[in-house]
Amino acid sequence: MTKNTAKKNTATREAYGEALVELGRENRNIVVLDADLSKSTKTEMFAKEFPERFFNMGIAEQNMMGTAAGLAASGKIPFVSTFAVFATGRAFDQVRNSIAYPGLNVKIAATHAGITVGQDGASHQSVEDIAIMRAIPGMTVINPADAVEAKAAVKAAALMEGPVYIRLGRHKVPVVFDEEKYEFKSGKGVVLQEGGDVTIIATGIMVAQALEASKLLSEKGIKAKVVNIHTIKPLDEDLIIECAKQTKAIITAEEHSITGGLGSAVAEVVSERFPVPVKRVGIKDRFGQSGLPEELLKLYNLTAEDIASAAAELIRKK
Amino acid sequence: MNDINFLKKIALQVRKDIVEMTYHAGSGHPGGSLSAVEIMVSLYFSVMKVDPKNPDWEDRDRFVLSKGHACPVLYSVLARKGFFSPEDLKTLRKFGSHLQGHPSRLKTPGVEVSAGSLGQGLSVANGIAIGAKMLNKDIRVYCLMGDGEIQEGSVWEAAMTAGHRKLDNLVAIVDYNNLQIDGWVEDVKGLAPLADKWRSFRWHVIGIDGHDFDQILSAFNEAEQTKGCPTVILAETVKGKGISFMENKAEWHGKAPNRQEYIEALEELGFLKGGESID
Ligand SMILES: Cc1ncc(C[n+]2csc(CCOP(=O)(O)OP(=O)(O)O)c2C)c(N)n1
Ligand SMILES: [Mg+2]
Numbered sequence: 001m002t003k004n005t006a007k008k009n010t011a012t013r014e015a016y017g018e019a020l021v022e023l024g025r026e027n028r029n030i031v032v033l034d035a036d037l038s039k040s041t042k043t044e045m046f047a048k049e050f051p052e053r054f055f056n057m058g059i060a061e062q063n064m065m066g067t068a069a070g071l072a073a074s075g076k077i078p079f080v081s082t083f084a085v086f087a088t089g090r091a092f093d094q095v096r097n098s099i100a101y102p103g104l105n106v107k108i109a110a111t112h113a114g115i116t117v118g119q120d121g122a123s124h125q126s127v128e129d130i131a132i133m134r135a136i137p138g139m140t141v142i143n144p145a146d147a148v149e150a151k152a153a154v155k156a157a158a159l160m161e162g163p164v165y166i167r168l169g170r171h172k173v174p175v176v177f178d179e180e181k182y183e184f185k186s187g188k189g190v191v192l193q194e195g196g197d198v199t200i201i202a203t204g205i206m207v208a209q210a211l212e213a214s215k216l217l218s219e220k221g222i223k224a225k226v227v228n229i230h231t232i233k234p235l236d237e238d239l240i241i242e243c244a245k246q247t248k249a250i251i252t253a254e255e256h257s258i259t260g261g262l263g264s265a266v267a268e269v270v271s272e273r274f275p276v277p278v279k280r281v282g283i284k285d286r287f288g289q290s291g292l293p294e295e296l297l298k299l300y301n302l303t304a305e306d307i308a309s310a311a312a313e314l315i316r317k318k
Numbered sequence: 319m320n321d322i323n324f325l326k327k328i329a330l331q332v333r334k335d336i337v338e339m340t341y342h343a344g345s346g347h348p349g350g351s352l353s354a355v356e357i358m359v360s361l362y363f364s365v366m367k368v369d370p371k372n373p374d375w376e377d378r379d380r381f382v383l384s385k386g387h388a389c390p391v392l393y394s395v396l397a398r399k400g401f402f403s404p405e406d407l408k409t410l411r412k413f414g415s416h417l418q419g420h421p422s423r424l425k426t427p428g429v430e431v432s433a434g435s436l437g438q439g440l441s442v443a444n445g446i447a448i449g450a451k452m453l454n455k456d457i458r459v460y461c462l463m464g465d466g467e468i469q470e471g472s473v474w475e476a477a478m479t480a481g482h483r484k485l486d487n488l489v490a491i492v493d494y495n496n497l498q499i500d501g502w503v504e505d506v507k508g509l510a511p512l513a514d515k516w517r518s519f520r521w522h523v524i525g526i527d528g529h530d531f532d533q534i535l536s537a538f539n540e541a542e543q544t545k546g547c548p549t550v551i552l553a554e555t556v557k558g559k560g561i562s563f564m565e566n567k568a569e570w571h572g573k574a575p576n577r578q579e580y581i582e583a584l585e586e587l588g589f590l591k592g593g594e595s596i597d
Pocket of ligand 1: 498
């Protein structure tokens with residue numbers, strides 16, 4: 001499944017824009033809403049081809065979510081986009097009470113998630129969006145690893161019934177998967193590599209880093225299993241427990257706070273069903289800041305090296 | 319008159335700073351910074367009582383930049399006023415800099431309120447204004463918002479609060495440059511009739527040319543004389559003002575000039591005449 005030939009780095013938001021256009025051609029019920037960020041979120045591509053099905057709501061995210069709820073209630077399939085901070089923060093109550101509680105079929109595709117937003121700084125870097133969305137009953141939460149997965153996830157979301165949150169990035173990241181062979185199964189974790197010493201469970205852009213980390217570890221004679229969790233909710237609990245039983249040690253990796261995200265979700269399952277040591281690689285109760293994505297990934301300890309050293313340390317504790 | 323020539327001189331320097339800062343950062347928001355230059359220079363160099371040597375002076379007037387993306391203009395004015403060294407301006411948006419991509423109260427001397435998420439500043443300004451009244455202090459509070467920004471519902475919650483509470487120590491300024499990111503404000507979601515909207519929320523409304531120092535200063539003076547209700551200044555401006563290729567262009571909302579554009583901009587502002595180097 002992993003691709004060997006290096007493909008050009010692509011931002012997952014790009015894939016989202018392309019997927020929306022394809023969806024728009026396939027299904028007349030797809031409508032798209034944005035809040036004055038259509039160039040950045042890439043909904044502009046849909047807007048150009050289907051102007052009558054695109055609604056620029058202005059800078060009014062709460063109102064946009066409520067309107068999407070109403071459109072869903074009248075049979076449309078709304079995709080709603082803005083930056084992740086505003087989609088999950090500003091408009092939280094509309095997402096919870098107008099969309100999720102009545103179980104409406106709204107797809108929230110939020111871009112510019114995480115610290116790789118870069119120079120805009122903390123106000124624009126969502127480090128807690130997964131935690132927020134995961135806490136809402138009935139909300140599906142998807143965090144694609146690359147452009148291939150993002151495109152497939154967006155298309156799959158259109159076919160699912162009920163609210164879905166899709167987390168997308170601004171920054172160009174490596175393409176990990178082979179488009180021809182890739183298949184998206186919501187709620188299913190994917191084993192990317194076998195190994196018996198430790199499992200690295202990663203999500204989003206950290207999947208590529210996890211694969212890199214496993215190479216660094218193998219140089220030290222440590223065999224790491226690598227798992228991609230693209231669907232954080234519902235979580236593939238059985239796969240995670242299988243990993244716990246097999247490797248007896250789990251590292252999680254996410255470009256998100258370790259409070260409430262993938263690491264928390266994994267720790268919750270493991271501690272209830274098969275306790276083994278878990279170490280969470282992620283952002284530790286801090287806001288982001290301005291800087292280039294690579295500088296920030298380093299500062300917040302989100303590199304392959306950080307994953308590898310956390311894994312090596314955890315194995316010593318086994 | 320002398321006074322205004324002085325303000326004009328600073329405004330020119332501030333425009334240069336904005337172009338220079340965003341050029342060195344390689345990103346940032348020149349358009350909405352340039353539209354607010356005269357307003358910001360008036361506030362910091364004529365209207366507000368502040369002390370750069372004592373940024374936490376408790377009797378100071380307060381400024382809230384609600385449209386946080388326009389921080390280059392705020393940083394430049396703060397530096398030129400003496401809150402920190404103008405040398406720092408070149409570190410805008412860089413790793414480790416105190417000049418974050420959006421204002422941070424914890425990092426930059428003189429920044430009163432962290433911002434970046436639009437539509438929140440007026441509520442904070444209300445709180446500061448109410449706090450000042452509770453302390454019986456003669457503190458005036460100024461809040462600058464974008465015209466796109468006031469599409470946020472929270473702005474109107476704050477507007478209703480300030481009107482209801484008769485916050486006459488509060489002045490809101492709308493940088494009415496007619497543009498937001500996705501195009502003309504009237505095309506995305508129209509505001510007109512804007513003065514009527516504020517009036518119906520119990521505000522005193524003053525409309526001015528937001529690049530004319532005389533009009534700006536007299537509007538702030540009128541605001542100070544107005545008792546029993548808050549004042550809003552609707553300042554008609556040009557996004558990208560002063561750099562002709564940036565003027566009235568949505569694309570210059572959040573884009574840095576490249577080297578060639580940077581040189582052109584400085585030349586248009588009247589710098590580089592003596593053939594000096596830009597590096
Ligand atoms: C709550 C929120 N939504 C969206 C954004 C992204 N954003 C930043 S600036 C901007 C446009 C602002 O337009 P306007 O208020 O007119 O500012 P100006 O023209 O003065 O630059 C948008 C949508 C944001 N910062 N905050
Ligand atoms: Mg504007």
